[in-house]
Amino acid sequence: GIQVEQSPPDLILQEGANSTLRCNFSDSVNNLQWFHQNPWGQLINLFYIPSGTKQNGRLSATTVATERYSLLYISSSQTTDSGVYFCAVERAGNTPLVFGKGTRLSVIA
Amino acid sequence: DAEITQSPRHKITETGRQVTLACHQTWNHNNMFWYRQDLGHGLRLIHYSYGVHDTNKGEVSDGYSVSRSNTEDLPLTLESAASSQTSVYFCASSVLPPEVGYEQYFGPGTRLTVT
Secondary structure (H helix, E strand, C coil), X not given: CCCEEEECCEEEEXXXXXXXXXXXXXXXXXXXXXXXXXXXXXXXXXXXXXXXXXXECCEEEEEEHHHXXXXXXXXXXXXXXXXXXXXXXXXXXXXXXEECCCEEEEEEC | CCCEEEECCEEEECCCCCEEEEEEECCCCCEEEEEEEEXXXXXXXXXXXXXCCCCEECCCCCCEEECCCCXXXXXXXXXXXXXXHCEEEEEEEECCCCCCCCCEEECCCEEEEEC
């Protein structure tokens, strides 16, 4: 099956710093999503981005489908950005998402 | 507002008991999923459904069952709870492609402890 690798596995940032999280996948995909799991365990949709670039406030994401990777940018990080960021991909039409193991982000004041 | 809910949010049960976790969504999504999340394993797919009366096994389906009698609900049953099934369980739903913006949404989770 398709492999999803996320890096780095852990990241510690000072509040206000910028960061880039990476998601590599081993095959072409129809769907790619980024999720944030907050410290209370809630999984929140960030982006649906099978290709191209999207921005939402301080967060933006870029997927280069031909090179099989996606990047999540967090600018001016805040303590509320802490948690685990998951990348998930769908290999073919209407098949379950395959999740990476996540990047654990800690933003300290 | 449309939403996806899970109940109970926390449950403690004994080994060998049958347990059912509820998942209800009001988005009228065709697809529904159950995952478990354990330290070191990330999110693992248990069962999923693409519509009423459709069910499919995921990567960790042993000891679990689901049934889909309507669009809104996908209950997860642990036939005989085992300590290895202590975990946090997430339900999710998504719209059937080719709708614009095929996205999966998660419920708040159920923390299950089997003693």
